[in-house]
Amino acid sequence: MTGARGKAPEGAKPTLAVVGATGAVGTVMLELLSTRRDVWGEIRLIASHRSAGRRLVVRGQETTVLPLTAEVFDGVDVAMFDVPDEVSAEWAEVAVAAGAVVVDNSGAFRMDPDVPLVVPEVNASVARKRPKGIIANPNCTTLSMIVAIGALHRAYVLESLVVASYQAASGAGQAGIDTLYDQIAKVAGHRELGTRAGDVRRIVDDDLGPFAAPLAMNVVPWVGSAGADGWTSEELKVRNESRKILGLPDLPVSATCVRVPVVTGHSLAVHARFKRPIELPKVYELLRDSSGVLLFDDPSHQEFPTPADVVGTDPTWVGRLRIALDDPQALDLFVCGDNLRKGAALNTAQIAEVVAEDFMAVATA
Amino acid sequence: MTGARGKAPEGAKPTLAVVGATGAVGTVMLELLSTRRDVWGEIRLIASHRSAGRRLVVRGQETTVLPLTAEVFDGVDVAMFDVPDEVSAEWAEVAVAAGAVVVDNSGAFRMDPDVPLVVPEVNASVARKRPKGIIANPNCTTLSMIVAIGALHRAYVLESLVVASYQAASGAGQAGIDTLYDQIAKVAGHRELGTRAGDVRRIVDDDLGPFAAPLAMNVVPWVGSAGADGWTSEELKVRNESRKILGLPDLPVSATCVRVPVVTGHSLAVHARFKRPIELPKVYELLRDSSGVLLFDDPSHQEFPTPADVVGTDPTWVGRLRIALDDPQALDLFVCGDNLRKGAALNTAQIAEVVAEDFMAVATA
Numbered sequence: 173m174t175g176a177r178g179k180a181p182e183g184a185k186p187t188l189a190v191v192g193a194t195g196a197v198g199t200v201m202l203e204l205l206s207t208r209r210d211v212w213g214e215i216r217l218i219a220s221h222r223s224a225g226r227r228l229v230v231r232g233q234e235t236t237v238l239p240l241t242a243e244v245f246d247g248v249d250v251a252m253f254d255v256p257d258e259v260s261a262e263w264a265e266v267a268v269a270a271g272a273v274v275v276d277n278s279g280a281f282r283m284d285p286d287v288p289l290v291v292p293e294v295n296a297s298v299a300r301k302r303p304k305g306i307i308a309n310p311n312c313t314t315l316s317m318i319v320a321i322g323a324l325h326r327a328y329v330l331e332s333l334v335v336a337s338y339q340a341a342s343g344a345g346q347a348g349i350d351t352l353y354d355q356i357a358k359v360a361g362h363r364e365l366g367t368r369a370g371d372v373r374r375i376v377d378d379d380l381g382p383f384a385a386p387l388a389m390n391v392v393p394w395v396g397s398a399g400a401d402g403w404t405s406e407e408l409k410v411r412n413e414s415r416k417i418l419g420l421p422d423l424p425v426s427a428t429c430v431r432v433p434v435v436t437g438h439s440l441a442v443h444a445r446f447k448r449p450i451e452l453p454k455v456y457e458l459l460r461d462s463s464g465v466l467l468f469d470d471p472s473h474q475e476f477p478t479p480a481d482v483v484g485t486d487p488t489w490v491g492r493l494r495i496a497l498d499d500p501q502a503l504d505l506f507v508c509g510d511n512l513r514k515g516a517a518l519n520t521a522q523i524a525e526v527v528a529e530d531f532m533a534v535a536t537a
Numbered sequence: 538m539t540g541a542r543g544k545a546p547e548g549a550k551p552t553l554a555v556v557g558a559t560g561a562v563g564t565v566m567l568e569l570l571s572t573r574r575d576v577w578g579e580i581r582l583i584a585s586h587r588s589a590g591r592r593l594v595v596r597g598q599e600t601t602v603l604p605l606t607a608e609v610f611d612g613v614d615v616a617m618f619d620v621p622d623e624v625s626a627e628w629a630e631v632a633v634a635a636g637a638v639v640v641d642n643s644g645a646f647r648m649d650p651d652v653p654l655v656v657p658e659v660n661a662s663v664a665r666k667r668p669k670g671i672i673a674n675p676n677c678t679t680l681s682m683i684v685a686i687g688a689l690h691r692a693y694v695l696e697s698l699v700v701a702s703y704q705a706a707s708g709a710g711q712a713g714i715d716t717l718y719d720q721i722a723k724v725a726g727h728r729e730l731g732t733r734a735g736d737v738r739r740i741v742d743d744d745l746g747p748f749a750a751p752l753a754m755n756v757v758p759w760v761g762s763a764g765a766d767g768w769t770s771e772e773l774k775v776r777n778e779s780r781k782i783l784g785l786p787d788l789p790v791s792a793t794c795v796r797v798p799v800v801t802g803h804s805l806a807v808h809a810r811f812k813r814p815i816e817l818p819k820v821y822e823l824l825r826d827s828s829g830v831l832l833f834d835d836p837s838h839q840e841f842p843t844p845a846d847v848v849g850t851d852p853t854w855v856g857r858l859r860i861a862l863d864d865p866q867a868l869d870l871f872v873c874g875d876n877l878r879k880g881a882a883l884n885t886a887q888i889a890e891v892v893a894e895d896f897m898a899v900a901t902a
Contacts, residue, residue: 332863334699334808336701336793336806338703338756338795338797340731342731349731353728356721356724356725356754357725357726359721359725360721360722360724360725360726361722361725363718365800366705366707366714366799366800366801366802366845366848367800367801367848367849368848368849369845369846369847369848369849369850370845370846371845371848372845373845373846384836384839384841385839385841385843385845385846386843386845389721389798389799389800389845390799390843390844390845391703391797391799391804391843391844392843393804393806393841393842393843393856393857393871394836394839394841394857398836398837401859401860401862402817402834402836402857402858402859403859403862404836411862422863423863424861424862424863424864425862425863426808426859426861426862426863426864426867426869428701428806428808428857428869428871430703430804430806430871432703432756432797432798433754433797433798434731434754434755434756435730435731435732435754436731436732437731439756439758439795441701441758441793441795441806443699443791443793443808452767469767471749471759471763471767471769472763474749474750474759476749476750476758476759477758478750478751478755478756478757478758479755479756480731480734480735480736480737480738480750480751480754480755481734481735481738481750482734483731483732483733483734483736484732484733484734485734491758492758492759492767492793493767494766494767494768494791495766496789496791497766497768497776497789497790497791498697498787498788498789498790498791499789499791502791504791504793506758506793506795
């Protein structure tokens with residue numbers, strides 16, 4: 173085990189740094205840190221110089237946000253990063269050099285072979301193999317399905333994945349949330365919209381925020397930036413991260429990532445093919461027994477996951493389970509998760525807690 | 538050829554009846570009849586007794602809506618039906634008995650082996666084989682993708698389809714449109730929504746209209762009614778109608794149908810596997826040359842189809858073309874079409890025009 177210095181006095185709890193404390197994910201992180209089992213000693217809140225000095229509440233205590241500097245990591249045992257890729261790329265190593273284990277939620281390190289990509293319900297053990305002292309947190313879209321897919325893979329052995337996403341505005345951060353609220357306010361009351369091309373575009377006045385097209389009263393089949401061969405960065409992340417987390421480097425994955433006018437809550441329609449034939453009663457049983465999964469699949473009682481019903485909750489909700497009518501080894505399902513919680517802050521917190529437990533075990537050994 | 542009586546005087550144009558003239562699709566139909574090549578003699582507008590007596594404009598002329606009775610079909614050559622399944626089931630045969638060819642947009646006859654299911658760009662010739670005098674118009678979701686899929690199938694031979702839909706409120710008729718406008722007006726300005734489960738449900742005050750869950754700021758993975766084995770009627774329609782239109786009775790199709798808060802414009806993420814390997818430049822070429830298809834695929838210039846940009850137009854817009862990274866015979870794409878036009882009124886009008894041409898040819902023979 174590398175990282176966690178293990179030099180804390182006996183019984184001491186590790187010191188945590190939250191880098192990016194003022195963003196959309198940071199806000200949820202403070203809420204989680206205030207309500208989850210408290211494994212932390214000091215919690216230091218850190219943000220850009222622009223946001224430093226703000227006072228935020230964590231564990232019931234007002235705390236001043238510190239600016240991101242090298243010194244701020246002095247004495248930090250675990251540092252969570254939720255910042256843009258380039259900020260993580262620059263600062264994660266600074267935190268590691270200061271002795272911290274970094275849990276990073278950017279895309280900077282996810283595909284680095286020396287950085288484990290961890291979803292505790294699926295591959296917690298790899299969190300302990302971190303030659304760079306960095307553990308990566310997956311992309312929110314991958315995370316919104318992978319706990320359920322991992323559980324199914326353990327039982328049936330995954331052979332291929334075809335997914336289409338319904339991604340919320342908050343996946344693009346606070347700017348995404350604000351843009352959607354603004355656009356909905358603009359289109360509301362216009363009961364003529366939705367009959368002529370371009371009307372919505374004119375009403376939202378080209379204030380697209382972080383999106384590639386109007387999002388209110390629309391869906392936008394473009395998330396992230398351009399990757400190779402027509403694929404977006406987001407679609408490639410879903411493919412490459414799923415492969416790495418599941419330990420299936422050759423898994424065929426096709427993803428189409430689409431933004432929808434939902435504030436928070438990513439959904440995915442998944443067509444998963446397995447090596448073994450599937451029996452629905454057994455699938456229900458195994459999903460009911462899977463940590464981090466909530467089976468919600470009784471359409472006759474209006475039970476299927478929707479983002480509005482899932483937002484603010486921890487599990488991956490799974491519904492609409494159907495065996496493909498023409499392929500007894502393929503399963504169609506609809507999954508839904510809070511992209512700011514399990515899709516970001518919660519998974520980061522879970523990874524950090526795994527590290528904290530090791531730290532405490534060493535400290536008290 | 539059965540149907541079209543062929544007893545009109547030389548040069549006379551056929552008489553058309555529009556049954557369901559006052560609905561969401563009927564409204565678009567009147568607009569289409571007013572702007573397309575005018576192949577019709579008299580146009581008779583028909584609706585339920587409740588809506589009869591209203592005056593609507595078609596071809597610039599105010600016309601009184603007649604109530605649905607047997608007598609209203611006297612002298613009618615072609616009758617378009619856009620009414621609920623049970624109304625078509627009862628009245629289509631009445632119109633046929635009166636001598637009309639019926640073009641029906643309900644689900645009542647689509648899978649009847651004696652009723653052709655027609656998309657003129659794909660299988661126009663089967664419109665002439667109509668032993669019952671009835672031609673069926675496909676479901677709007679199938680129609681929103683099938684012209685593009687048909688063109689690809691002709692070149693590469695389709696082997697399987699996995700689709701996920703992003704379906705507009707107007708697919709549920711005027712009640713769907715009104716419900717979405719109402720819900721958007723209610724959620725607008727509530728900048729706290731989208732963080733806690735159930736908040737949107739409380740705000741829309743359980744006025745769900747024809748939907749199974751709140752639609753504003755949400756997506757609803759349930760369209761239609763319960764079919765067998767967890768599939769919805771809508772998902773089964775996509776599968777069964779695609780098979781029938783393409784003449785591929787054993788085609789494996791998995792669909793997940795999801796309603797999104799868009800007024801009009803159905804979108805689909807499609808993963809299509811073919812018997813032959815695919816070359817993207819040839820796909821571009823064939824789609825550019827395909828009638829009824831608009832290739833719109835240059836993300837570097839923000840060119841990808843979205844419902845807000847497609848609504849009110851005729852073609853099936855195709856973008857986000859990608860060859861599957863792990864399967865050279867599979868293509869991923871995003872298609873978008875106006876569910877009230879090509880998805881309903883336009884395709885019905887095109888079928889009726891095929892019949893009208895035959896009628897004129899007989900009349901002048």
